[in-house]
Amino acid sequence: MVWVELRSSAVIGTGRRAHLPDEVDGHPISATAFPSTEDRALAAAALLGTQRRAGHAAHQAAEPAPEPSPPEGRPLAPAGASQLLDLALAGNLGRPSDANVLVAHWLRTADEHGAVIPHHLLVGVLNRATAAPDLQPAARQAIGSRGRWLAGHREAWSWAADGAPGPDGAEDGWESLEARFATTTGAARRDVLAAIRSIDPVTGRALLAETWTAERAAERASLVGCLVVGLGPDDDPFLDAALDDKAKTVREATAAVLDRLPGSARGQRLRAVLAPLIDHRTGLLRKRIALAPLPEGTDLTRDLPASVPSGRRRDLVRAAPLATWTEVTGLGPDQLAGLPRDPDDLLPWWVDATVAQHDEAWALALGLATGSPPLLRLVPAPWSAELSRQLVGVLRSQKVPSIAVARSEDLLAERLHPDAVAEIEAWRRRLPADDRSTDASLRHVIQIVTTRSSITEAFS
């Protein structure tokens, strides 16, 4: 009597299919003790079922287990630092929305000290950085050889695996990227192209050029945006040609990329239009900076595809190289911002231009003049103690400081130097008693800045 026969009788029903077991493995099932067919079937099921339950065996695997992780070359982070990471990952330091800022700071600090994440926190870090790709560059080092080994076993973590293309990526990862560019679509494909551009801009552009004419317009518009990664002068001919694309969305996306390349042919054309319009009056009483109207018949539709006639001057300022202003006037951005302007809107236009062109020098100067968060975001971290103190002063002197603080709260929490905490404390003491929201924002900034320095200290 074997299990399979017994089972088929039982599934159909012994009433319909009377199969009478009288022994199981040499154990007789006596007709006296188990008179009916059902009794016998159940007795056999009890015996065979127990055998099956007790008889589970381990089996040889079809494939050998993967190699275990290589030894860790770097020391583990100190226990105190690890506890802070544990808390940050769980969202228990500051607000849950601060977690990524603190985790990023932890990872960078660990990397600076050549330390790696303790193994029990690897899963938490890999999951978080998978959801927040900004953390990935810092995480790749800090997860250590154990983390990169671990990531190699799970598709979602492949960005962190050994052999994944990174600054020192291996060849096989590279090939898989090229293959993925050919096979994926949409946002995933854009990520692949961006990854390729971050390693080898020339190959990235060549891949894009290869299929360019066969792509749909929406795909072209989306992919051309990736050229901001690793953007350089040799991208100019391709981009300039794309300004003639038949789809307006592609032309607009191309112009947005070219905004970041002031030395491009387009940049020079726009500069030639802008320079004669800049009117810088010197003299004690008549100091001002003015922008003359565009001459009749100036056609900028190719270089400014998104522009409408009423906003043409603004769009010209936004896209023309900011260096045009300093060259024509001989003044730096901070000096220009201090002059009377005509139109007065010149200042916000410069802010737009700075953001569009990612100009760090202008961002610092205009950021200190205006306290505008998008500009401050362009000022590279880490912020020095002096810059941080200056910025706190700038925000405090804004017309409506509460709005300025609310807008830049997260940025300050992320970048402010710990030495500026004293300035914020001083500011808090002078706040009107009913300004609870500014006080809450400032306290939050202090909390996160202080937590960042605790993390730094925990490593030293």
Add this chain to the structure above:
Amino acid sequence: MMWRVSRWTQQQVIDLAPDPKAVVAARKLAKPGPWSETGSTEALVWGKCQGSGSTPYQVSVDLTGPAFKCTCPSRKFPCKHGLALLLLWVEGSGSVAELNEPSAFAQEWQAARGAKATATRERRAAADAEPADPAARAKRLEQRLDRMDAGADELERWTRDLVREGLGAAKQQPYTWWDQTAGRLVDAQLPAMAERVRAMAGEVHRRDDWSDHLLAEAGRWYAATRAWRRRDELAEDELADLRVFLGWAVAADDLRDRPVADGTWQVLGVHRTDDGRLQEQRSWLRGTEDGTVVRVLDFATVGGVLRVPQVTGAVLRAQVRTHPGSAPARGSFVDDPVVVGQATGLAHGDGAAGATLTEALVGAAARAAANPWSDRSAAVVRGRIVAGDPGALEDAAGDRLPLAAGVDPWPLLALTGGHGTDLFVELEAGTVRPLTLAVDGVLVPV
């Protein structure tokens, strides 16, 4: 010595929390700000925590239990204050100083606990001396046995009908068909049988191997009814195993004469389950002198609070009363155990450090032969975790068993790096559930 006394880890504190919310709340309090008059000795940690009220809460933790006392009104146990205090202490940043003498309130509490334990012991001793009304007891027992007999007869008929009509027909039955049978088993005071029948209503639809599962279970249910009828022929341990299967719990009175083992025990591992109705906590202990393994079970309804778990790897001095039944026996603590050390390695009756899966399975088969009603066994094995869905454990011989359902392989892989380690595992239906890993001389709960 195979153990050392060590300061706890943060994870050990977190494992004591009744739920994740309590951990979050405790972490917010685990900073020096709200605390005053903190201190610690070998066995006690105490402090005062300023809450929203005017009087700070007095918090004391007895590390040997571990046991908690807090004057706050929270019904969670341990409360966030106790957990926060331990987190602060574990951090070791000096905010909880090591002192020679506990503060007055902590000392009082510890003394009161000692007095209460003595009183409980005395009360139990008095109860032992005082016989219950034997006639009333015998009558109650007789009634119960009558009901169980009738229930067993009915279940036997029901299983016969099941195979006569066919398992395929049973699969077509609505949930109520199973539920009515389960309800009658509850009335017959066979609650564990009722639970199995009720669970089967879902399993026949959920499992690919539903017909194997239902047939094997039906055979076992039938065997249980037959065994019950011949219970007078069973040995004490065999009857005890059958009683667990039927759901006839052993009354505290009946345990009084059971042997008590007084010694040191290593906490091999702890597992908690929550089936939506009942929370169960299984703690596996191993006597450090003779290697006896016992299971300590705690239960709570959902929303209730399980007993604070013992710390994995801790070495406890405890009196453990063993329940009747085949090995590994169920045990219960006579008094609160006292932590006397921390183990760094694993050993177990079935298999020792370095054992293969086959050795562990042979042990499990021997347990199943002694107690066919049990579905679970435990062992120490040496192996490496292999990634996958569900993931597997591979031993030195290259044999593998899949990880049990619900086991997340990734934290295990992160901790072991795919290298061989000693693990304490539960074996269940041909799958393994790692409960404890020995990594670099530290026992890590999974």
